[in-house]
Amino acid sequence: MPNKSPVEYVARRSVTDRLRIDTYLMRVDWHLEGVTRSAERKAAIRSLREELAGDPRHIRTALRDLGPPNALAARYAEEGQRSPTWSIGIITAGVALLVYWIVFLSYTGGMLAAVDSIAPGEAHSTFLFIDVMAFSNAEGIGIGWTSGWAWLVVPAVIVTIALLLGARSWRRARSASQPQY
Amino acid sequence: MSLVLQHYSCSITTMTRIRSQQDAQLVRAVLPLLILTLIRERESYGYELVERLEALGVSVSTGLVYPVLNRLERDHLITARMGASNNGPPRKYFTLTTAGEDARTAAIHQWQGVSLAVQNASNSEGASDAE
Numbered sequence: 646m647p648n649k650s651p652v653e654y655v656a657r658r659s660v661t662d663r664l665r666i667d668t669y670l671m672r673v674d675w676h677l678e679g680v681t682r683s684a685e686r687k688a689a690i691r692s693l694r695e696e697l698a699g700d701p702r703h704i705r706t707a708l709r710d711l712g713p714p715n716a717l718a719a720r721y722a723e724e725g726q727r728s729p730t731w732s733i734g735i736i737t738a739g740v741a742l743l744v745y746w747i748v749f750l751s752y753t754g755g756m757l758a759a760v761d762s763i764a765p766g767e768a769h770s771t772f773l774f775i776d777v778m779a780f781s782n783a784e785g786i787g788i789g790w791t792s793g794w795a796w797l798v799v800p801a802v803i804v805t806i807a808l809l810l811g812a813r814s815w816r817r818a819r820s821a822s823q824p825q826y
Numbered sequence: 827m828s829l830v831l832q833h834y835s836c837s838i839t840t841m842t843r844i845r846s847q848q849d850a851q852l853v854r855a856v857l858p859l860l861i862l863t864l865i866r867e868r869e870s871y872g873y874e875l876v877e878r879l880e881a882l883g884v885s886v887s888t889g890l891v892y893p894v895l896n897r898l899e900r901d902h903l904i905t906a907r908m909g910a911s912n913n914g915p916p917r918k919y920f921t922l923t924t925a926g927e928d929a930r931t932a933a934i935h936q937w938q939g940v941s942l943a944v945q946n947a948s949n950s951e952g953a954s955d956a957e
Contacts, residue, residue: 658915685900692896692918695908696872696888699917707873712889720893 662704666697669708676718679730689721729812737811738804745803753777753788773799857894862930871917903929
């Protein structure tokens, strides 16, 4: 629904406003990838940018009135057009890898803290098929893990699954199986 | 008693939701025709169209109007030009094309056809109620 607050006219967009517009349009663009063709997508983003530049209201009000990026992108959708959103897939994969690393380092950090509390000592464990060790003695403390197949394969599998899910990759198979007229 | 009231309140909420969904669908269906008509009266920019629609009693957001404008421009029913404004950056003004004029005429005929059908259905319903 449109914002009913009185319109306060804005003469010029500040750097922050332009940054907000860019961020919003980037998110719309990610979602448009799945519902429009490339040329249409570029035209829609260009048109939205021009409209936002000419919108006399404060940028917060103007963006709120446009609605969430995914909902706006859905309104630009072409009938029957559903393709994978690879941009969102890449971001999802990146986030999944980051989460994997944080959990992995927290696990090894926890092991190190436990070993350090009973020093001198050494502990061995397995985290998602990867052998992890932590030690603490008079010479120093440290963590380590083996560089076997799991070291590369486990993150690769996580990244691939996140990419395929984030990109809604099943849309490619579905659009390929639909009859062509 | 409270169970009955709760059920009644739930029914009203559902009815309201259905009603608002129907309203939104109706507005979306008629929006291209309204926009073509307003642009025919005088060239306008996106937000100005939202204000003009509000003045007509049609409550819409820019999130509804901009995709329609984009589609109309893509189909060459309207053209755009960048024009200077007194109190801000340049704005994108839309004008109706000849194809847009034809599309508007066709849409009006369609709308009148639907309106007539609804009117006929309502009249026959009223007649059967009276019997």
